[in-house]
Amino acid sequence: MSEDKRKNDIAEGQDDGATKESRRDFLKKLGVAAAATTVAPAATAKAASIAEHLQTHFEMMSDSQKEKAIARLEKRYSEQFEKQVTVANTPAPDGVLFGYALNISKCIGCRRCVEACVRENNQSRGEEDTRHLPIQWIRVLEMTRGNDTFQLENWHKGSPSSSPIGDYGVQSGGHADKAVGISGHVEHYYEPEQVPEENSFYFPVQCQQCEDPACVRACPVRATYRDPNGIVVIDYNWCIGCRMCQLACPYWARRFNWGEPILPNEDMNPKTHYLGNRPRMRGVMEKCTFCLQRVRDGRYPACVEACPVGARKFGNLLDPESEIRKILAHKKVFRFKEDFNTEPKFFYYMD
Numbered sequence: 502m503s504e505d506k507r508k509n510d511i512a513e514g515q516d517d518g519a520t521k522e523s524r525r526d527f528l529k530k531l532g533v534a535a536a537a538t539t540v541a542p543a544a545t546a547k548a549a550s551i552a553e554h555l556q557t558h559f560e561m562m563s564d565s566q567k568e569k570a571i572a573r574l575e576k577r578y579s580e581q582f583e584k585q586v587t588v589a590n591t592p593a594p595d596g597v598l599f600g601y602a603l604n605i606s607k608c609i610g611c612r613r614c615v616e617a618c619v620r621e622n623n624q625s626r627g628e629e630d631t632r633h634l635p636i637q638w639i640r641v642l643e644m645t646r647g648n649d650t651f652q653l654e655n656w657h658k659g660s661p662s663s664s665p666i667g668d669y670g671v672q673s674g675g676h677a678d679k680a681v682g683i684s685g686h687v688e689h690y691y692e693p694e695q696v697p698e699e700n701s702f703y704f705p706v707q708c709q710q711c712e713d714p715a716c717v718r719a720c721p722v723r724a725t726y727r728d729p730n731g732i733v734v735i736d737y738n739w740c741i742g743c744r745m746c747q748l749a750c751p752y753w754a755r756r757f758n759w760g761e762p763i764l765p766n767e768d769m770n771p772k773t774h775y776l777g778n779r780p781r782m783r784g785v786m787e788k789c790t791f792c793l794q795r796v797r798d799g800r801y802p803a804c805v806e807a808c809p810v811g812a813r814k815f816g817n818l819l820d821p822e823s824e825i826r827k828i829l830a831h832k833k834v835f836r837f838k839e840d841f842n843t844e845p846k847f848f849y850y851m852d
């Protein structure tokens with residue numbers, strides 16, 4: 502490539518492989534990224550341009566900087582995925598605090614929510630046994646009926662009687678001054694011919710959008726933060742890939758891109774939001790955002806729409822007439838790992 506073309510590309514933010522490198526490496530060369538020097542490589546060259554390297558935190562950008570950043574991304578994604586990709590910047594609506602409720606007596610463990618989430622949010626289809634793992638933000642845990650897990654009378658026990666099959670797995674109930682709540686065996690990778698299995702019940706877990714999020718407290722660069730609607734978001738361009746948030750999260754809700762995500766062109770959902778489902782890059786963290794790209798437009802999250810038994814409910818916690826407020830008022834409701842004091846806005850309930 503000629504030097505003139507190269508300079509032109511840099512000016513346009515269309516840098517090629519010769520100048521592409523991770524934001525972290527770029528900053529390192531400038532000598533300003535001491536905190537990031539001991540961690541895994543961040544965003545790959547393919548995903549970056551000089552203009553992106555130099556852009557500031559999304560929250561700190563002026564409107565015109567945001568417009569330029571979004572135009573850059575739309576151009577790059579459209580070329581990369583060979584279709585017209587939009588990157589929205591829809592603001593958080595006023596007077597809304599999003600909350601989620603999941604009926605564990607209804608869930609049948611079919612995992613359609615997981616599939617819908619992967620499709621909607623452009624998660625890496627990945628490859629098993631490589632560093633390009635498939636990424637799924639929702640996990641559905643299978644548990645056996647009949648032990649002491651999730652029986653109402655046990656929810657406030659501080660120390661559990663040990664489960665006949667061991668103490669690993671899920672906790673519920675309990676108090677901050679006690680060691681653990683109730684524990685029981687869980688299975689993530691169940692593959693029966695048919696669900697639900699007779700002696701099982703199912704417990705889906707995803708980001709709980711904590712009001713006092715441990716991940717946000719742990720992030721050294723404020724790449725992750727709580728948005729005005731209470732959804733915890735990640736600025737992917739600002740993430741340095743240190744994985745402190747993953748360590749801090751009690752819910753195993755965050756996923757790290759060890760390799761370049763694998764997202765076939767034909768599978769890519771082109772309707773994206775800057776803080777939501779836009780394609781991620783190697784070396785950054787990701788997680789559920791309650792489908793921010795949908796809910797800021799007044800739509801339901803994809804998992805809510807996909808659930809065939811209506812176990813998933815979503816709405817505005819500030820609206821006393823909303824379905825979610827009625828559930829909180831009239832059902833047996835609990836929050837997962839309450840004793841961590843992260844104040845999830847994700848509620849579990851039973852009929």
Ligand code: SF4
Nearest residue numbers: 708709711714716750
């Ligand atoms: S569940 Fe984990 S990732 Fe989600 S907000 Fe809470 S601490 Fe953060």
Ligand code: SF4
Nearest residue numbers: 720740741743744746
């Ligand atoms: S979002 Fe997580 S991985 Fe990214 S910089 Fe913050 S703590 Fe590190």
